Amino acid sequence: MPELPDVEIFKRYMDSTSLHQSIQDIDAGDSEDMLAEISRRDLKNRLKNRSLLKTSRHGKHLFAKLDNDQWLMFHFGMTGFFKYYKRSSQKPEHVRLRIDFTNGYSLAFDSRRRLGEISLIDEPKQFVQDRNLGPDALKDLTKQQIEDYLMNGREMIKSFLMNQEKIAGLGNIYSDEILFQVRLHPRTKPPDIGSSGVIVKELYTNIRKVLKTAINAGAVPEKFPDHFLIPNREKGRQCPRCGESVESIKCAGRTSYYCPGCLNAHGELLS
Ligand SMILES: [Zn+2]
DSSP, X not given: OOOHHHXXXXXXXXXXXXXXXXXXXXXXXXXXXXXXXXXXXXXXXXXXXXXXXXXXXXXXXXXXXXXXXOEEEEEOTTTEEEEEESSGGGOOSSEEEEEEXXXXXXXXXXXXXXXXXXXXXXXXXXXXXXXXXOOBTTTTXXXXXXXXXXXXXXXXXXXXXXXXXXXXXXXXXXXXXXXXXXXXXXXXXXTTTOOOHHXXXXXXXXXXXXXXXXXXXXTOGGGSOTTOSGGGOSTTOBOTTTOOBOEEXXXXXXXXXXXXXXXXXXXXXXX
């Protein structure tokens, strides 16, 4: 499922392929259940003869500004991605929205499982507010927000990291990686985590470090560093740090992976 690093890569892909070109046509034929508050016909009429000027990202949402000051919004759901192509033989299999440019190329939004969302909105900041999205995990999160959770939070650390109203951008996979890096059990709750400055800093630093590293690797797990859990995120695989078997548990309705050998008895930080 696309999380912040994946969506950042989609943003860069769009930036490098699809900006400043006139939109000749739109095919939104297979997008109906993914369109939010706009009909297929409306979307087509409002995009035709426009161009995309710039993009912006908040958490897992991507926004592309049109030259009429509206923004096209994408959420990639479980399986969404973009493909920019010229020949129809290169067209991906599950295209929900296709934007044809006057240069003969098309940008397709593909989503096999039809989850995700496409919409036209007036302004990203307002959208973020209306959806109650928390600060972007990479650009806007502060140490204070982490400290507040450690002082007053009641939910498990994994639920906190994945809660889009608390922090926007992290999902199941990257929250496991962050917890692996800080050696915390996914089910740990405050006050067992503690709230010392060291823990706040560790969490804050590792959220950013994990996301930046993933983006620099193009969000391709095979290119992640050896000390990352993600390439070994499978039950029974060896922990890249201590060699013990990676375990899985259900946590907040999702399967979480962690290494029991890298935690102490209380799930606290090891030095
Ligand atoms: Zn380990």
